[in-house]
Amino acid sequence: MSRRRVVITGLGPVTAHGVGIDLLWQALCEGRSALAPIRAFDASGFKAASGGELPDSFDVKELVPKSYRKATKVMARDIEIAVGAALTAVKDAGLATRGTDPDNPPTIAPDRFGCHIGAGLIAAELDELTAALSTSRGANGAFDVSHWGEKGMQELTPLWLLKYLPNMLACHVTIIHDCQGPSNTITCNEASSGLSLAESQRVIERGAADACLSGGADSKLNPMAYLRQELAGRFAPCAPDRDATTVIKPFDAAASGTLVGEGGGILVLEAEETAKARGARLHGVLSGTGASQSWCDDTVGLVPDSSGESLADAIQAALRDAGIAPSDIDAVIPYGSGVSFLDGLEANALTRVFGADLAKKPVVTIAPSIGATCAGFGAIAVAVACRALAEQRLPARLNSTSTGALHAAAAPSAPHALRHILVCTPSLGGQNSAAVISKPA
């Protein structure tokens, strides 16, 4: 019994380079990095003061239907990114939805339209929360819970909680585009986007939907979320006066850590037959996915098993699912954050899968250009993979010089024959995801 193939018909990355694949791809090929001192708050008190922030031109109000502008008041930054990414993907795919073309029937019937969006642990906006908390100071200046219960909490908008529930990314996106099919929110840190794409694949494959908006979004540019990244051992030292564009050195012996980038990506995934029936442009085929859990000696997976065995299992599962051999993979996009224990794990996994061929597999590293994008990573990487397949070109690589057996040192963009690209990542927590993106026939 042949199974339904899943194709990618819309790309919606939102990164520090701006909205859409064109800006991202151009910057990646030109070897530009958007990493710079953080503007959202004064980050000079943290180990790293720079990151990948969306350009100031990003305005969610311009990325929602006019009738929906009021709802942007209850959107955390993560939600704004997802909403912007979804609109971008829908437009790129040429879909009419309630959000893009309310006067015409939707391209995808609402009950056949699913939505899977990976999310991080969303931190509350501190200015808003603290304005309320500060009304409940006791005599000694400390927080007074008794006053808070009686009066202080009234300072918070009634919908306050709904800004920060991780499933509100999908909630807003499904409302805007009228996706009434299966919907889910996967929260596995860096693996969230990749696992969401895989879930959409399964949902379309089993016939529960014909198309899905799928991917993930994350912003750690909030003091609390940012501190958690620092405590998780992710940051490279980066004082405000240091040139952030040279800081992230994926797979380099001298790597010192990462900088985070806010961002995300939503893709339109569709059943091949329905996409072809409507004459859709195919960016790529999501031909296989795999997932696994690493052994974590530290229990929580701050530092998952360095052998890379389980990530290799996830990659092997994705290759099997795609029905291809390791030799069919022409390039790899790993998380490649410059965090040495994660890079080492990834390098070991790739060595397990590709053996002696590894030196011939170009590794695409995007973190030096946009930062480590956490739950947003997988969908951004798949969008890049799709454009690379279409252009038959590899983007430039930055910063790294000594990358051992990995084909990952700095290099300019170059033409390259590409049939299948592997996207993979480990995560804080130990979950691994892998996906094979193939050139449409």
Next chain:
Amino acid sequence: MTTSSNNRRVVVTGMGWITPLGHDVDSVWQRLLRSESGMGPTTRFDARTFPTSFTAEVKNYDMSRFVKDAAVHATAGLNSQFALGAASQAWKQSGLETFGALNRKRVGLYLGAGEGVIDFENYAASNLAGWDAEQKKIDGVRWAEHAHRAMDRMREVEQEPNMPLAHLAREFGVRGPALNCLTACAASTQAIGEAFSLIKRGDADVMLSGGTHTMIHVLGVTGFNRLTALSTSKGDPTKASRPFDATRDGFVMGEGSGMIVLESLEHALARGAKPLAEVAGYGSSADAFRITDIHPEGRGGAASMGQALAQAGIDPLARRADGRAAIDYISAHGTGTKENDSIETRGVKRVFGPNAKDIPMSSIKSMMGHLIAAAGAVEFMTCVLAIRDGMLPPTINYQTPDPDLDLDYVPNTARAAKVDICLSNSFGFGGQNDTLVVKRYA
């Protein structure tokens, strides 16, 4: 190689829970059948001045009674601690603990776990220390200075919603596909449904699934109080949760975990395990309606119920050969909010038509409180127990019928019944609807 046919049958071989009514399956089940309530004054923080000062807390829980080596989980947040206790029970009952030939790379995890409890004391203190009252904003440098001193690395890490996954993976050494979904109150129903789907697809032979959550902390109660979703009844907390009653005024927050072992039938039979029940269908939909309101016709809930029944091969409008309605029991989402209970009733009528009145539907949230992300898992387990014992748990505190709510809510006392097929609903804030159909294994 295993088959990848999307047609494998999936059975439940183990169950465990940690709940406000106790820490093992059978004693809690008996308390549910005796109409007991787990509600009481909130003790985790001083809630006396809050609009809602009562909750259903897990009491006297000691994780070390359940796990192999508590030191390995020393930093676990309350949500992970509950998950470990529940999962250990399920794992033990399944017999996998002593099954030497288990391929742990074919054992996955799919949880609907909520985030860990925020370190509120140090969070609030850091925020106040960083507050620039003139500018009305946080001074990032002052905030960081205080937070670096006050906050604990592991307490922060343990708030990540995938931490229960990590703890369970460590405890049971499992290495297959591992996912956590967090779709508010629908999360663990959805997790079980997706775990079931992964086994059917052949991606794993065994999945440990379920949910765990506690939001009984200052910001959790604040958030739901501001949404006016919680009961603010005065007087006896055990009377506060009144699903389907005309005087219902909101849900009561609970906490805890429900975990199950799901297994392909062939894997279970090959190792001589005894299936407790079979998962027959799963449906998932989004309301795609409004941020706060449920679609008034129950469109989303009806869609998820319809999908789950269709996958189970059940025509909701038909009757069985012995005259019974298409299913025997519905474990309602039944939160006790005005809106949910009305719309859920409407959705059930939409799906089952004239047969709806013959299908008993109760809400154990009336006794256990609302376990948020974990609610769906404990309610699914209740269905399995109803099938096992031929008993339906009641909806307690049902005193004043609501003229618009005219189904059989199993008011106040448990009831013996012939139970072969059950349906369990969960609906989340944000418009997420999930339904499972579970039936007697035969």
